[in-house]
Amino acid sequence: MVLALPHEVFLSHSSQDLDFVDVLAARIRRHGVPVWYSRANIMGAQQWHDEIGAALQRCDWFAVVLSSQSVESMWVKRELLKALEQRRFENRIIPILFQPCDYEQLSWTLSFFQMIDFTGQFADGMRELLRVWGIGYDEHL
Numbered sequence: 001m002v003l004a005l006p007h008e009v010f011l012s013h014s015s016q017d018l019d020f021v022d023v024l025a026a027r028i029r030r031h032g033v034p035v036w037y038s039r040a041n042i043m044g045a046q047q048w049h050d051e052i053g054a055a056l057q058r059c060d061w062f063a064v065v066l067s068s069q070s071v072e073s074m075w076v077k078r079e080l081l082k083a084l085e086q087r088r089f090e091n092r093i094i095p096i097l098f099q100p101c102d103y104e105q106l107s108w109t110l111s112f113f114q115m116i117d118f119t120g121q122f123a124d125g126m127r128e129l130l131r132v133w134g135i136g137y138d139e140h141l
Contacts, residue, residue: 005033005133005134006034006059006060006061006092006133007034007059007060008034008035008036008058008061009028009034009035009061009062009063010036010055010056010061010062010063010079010083011024011025011035011036011063011065012063012064012070012076012079012080012083013037013065013070014065014072016069017065017067020118021037021065024118027126027141028130030141031135031137031141032135033135036055038052052075060088060092061089061092061093061094062092062093062094063095063096064076064080064093064094064096064110065098066095066096066097066098066099066101066103066106067099068101070101070106071101071102071103071105077106077107080106080107081107084107084109093113094113094114094116095113095116096116096118096129097115097117097118097119099119100119114132116129116132123137123139
């Protein structure tokens with residue numbers, strides 16, 4: 001099922017997963033989809049929690065990177081719960097499985113969403129993710 005192309009994707013993650021998240025966000029952006037995530041968009045002196053709240057209000061898609069670190073993160077849980085309570089994110093929440101983990105620790109509802117699996121080949125995960133928006137994956141971007 002192809003859904004609407006995002007205006008901007010909120011990418012929730014654990015700071016311990018930044019190496020993966022940096023690469024993921026860069027690839028998504030190279031395919032024409034704007035991405036917001038904390039490392040790239042919060043300046044050191046800004047009130048980061050206000051910036052996160054503003055981004056959650058602005059973005060029209062929500063993706064959560066799932067790992068053993070993120071399922072333990074209080075902030076990832078708060079971001080996900082905020083997205084789950086907002087009607088505008090209905091059918092626009094994407095769980096991204098970066099590492100095998102007990103993702104139901106974050107929310108029992110995650111098992112109802114189409115899981116994008118990055119535990120194998122990165123290119124396979126990208127193909128599957130971009131297919132949600134009807135975008136073909138170009139490995140050279």
